[in-house]
Amino acid sequence: MKAIDLTLAPEASPPDTTLARDIPRPAAALVSDYRDEPPNRDGFVVAWPPQRYWKPAAEVESAARTTRTDAPLHLYFHIPFCLQRCRYCFFKIEVLSDSSHAVRERYVDALCAELEQIADAHALRGRRVQTIYFGGGTPSVLQPEQLGRIRRSIERCFAIAEDLEFVFEIEPITLNNRMIDGLADLGVTRISFGIQSFDDRVVALTGRHDTEEKNARAIRRAMDAGVVVNVDLLSGLEGDTTDSWRHSVERAIALEAHAVTIYKLELYSNARYMADLRRGTLSLPGPEEELALARWGLDRLRETGYRPSTYFTFTREGRYAQRHIIARWRGEDMYGIGASAFGCIDGVSRQNVSEIDEYLARIENGRSATQRALALTDVDHRMRDLVMGLKTTEIDLVAYRERHGVDPAVLLAEDIACLIGKGLLERADDRLRLTDEGVLYGDYCGRYLGAAMRRLQYGDCRPIRA
């Protein structure tokens, strides 16, 4: 579909507000497609445009642009191994007991080999790395020696920023003295603990082996080691009640976590919960109940001095925002290394093959692990900066105008008024900001503005889901 060009002459400033008049109006029936979708908390947006619009990598690679050499670079490493498969979890992981030490060794070697490969293939060698994120799965199931090998590979391929942020995801039960020392050697500056709940009864139902006491001890140890600590909580778990949920939020606050993330439970077909739901043996908090829990949690965090750095992570006094995630939402250059890892380099979004065997086979044979990709068009970038921008709770309109040459406040005035009317968005000087209520619906608001921009550019109002 051909895009309508809304671009202003680069030197035009401030933007020409008459532009909105020239845009063809779509049929009212089409407009209703996204405007009539009631606010909802369905689906966590991980990339924009969503992956179903991406293409096989081979079709995209030739369209990849030349890489800039001076822009900040971020690295994400995916470690798809865990102690157990938690009943709610849909991530593609291998449980340690089903996977041999030899496979993990090969996987670590493959991560190092992929680093070498991409450093050359994308002309990234020597670029300064600003943030590194080890996610999963559970990266802390790797041995400190294996982590050290990966760190040395990073240093061989890239320059490391002096103020490097190094984030590491941990299941608390895996944090022993050896791992604490290993993380210090690795240069980790921030630990993200998967806690989910501080209620032992709720945790036991998930299939995890953590307890409130072990979790608190792990958090204190990490704080004593001087790293920033984030606590992940999950709203909507089996067995959670108002009391157990409030206890979890209060405990995270009492432990003085630097950051608290509240994820809404998402369910996909490969989660064990799904099989139980189908059999009728599982009952979960309904959407209204889950919403009430999340609302209480966010209100309580605000009351105790936490401020949103994204619509799902609140940080103490607004300090300790995670730079890696903000860079991701802003579309800065990020390479995802490992099975199923996502990245975006020079405006090309890419994702690796998700099967571990296939990933190993490709890398060991010197082939690229990228399975699908999308070279973003200018219109995609405009949409992406609205959808992903709102994940950080606000869009800086001046920066947006400078980047894209158009003013969403003018072009999307009706849609913005609609979200303001729903009480989800507010205009504060040159910013569009989620209200306290809007923070509960961050991705809905983002998708709404993304669809509005799409309508303007293509005259097409398909609601675009995560």
Ligand SMILES: C[S@@+](CC[C@H](N)C(=O)[O-])C[C@H]1O[C@@H](n2cnc3c(N)ncnc32)[C@H](O)[C@@H]1O
């Ligand atoms: C990849 S895990 C990393 C932490 C580590 N694996 C653990 O669970 O302790 C990151 C976070 O994803 C979240 N998560 C897992 N399954 C989820 C689901 N079904 N819906 C929403 N969030 C989920 C959990 O809060 C978890 O802490």
Ligand code: SF4
């Ligand atoms: S929640 Fe974390 S530990 Fe549990 S299966 Fe998922 S990634 Fe692994």
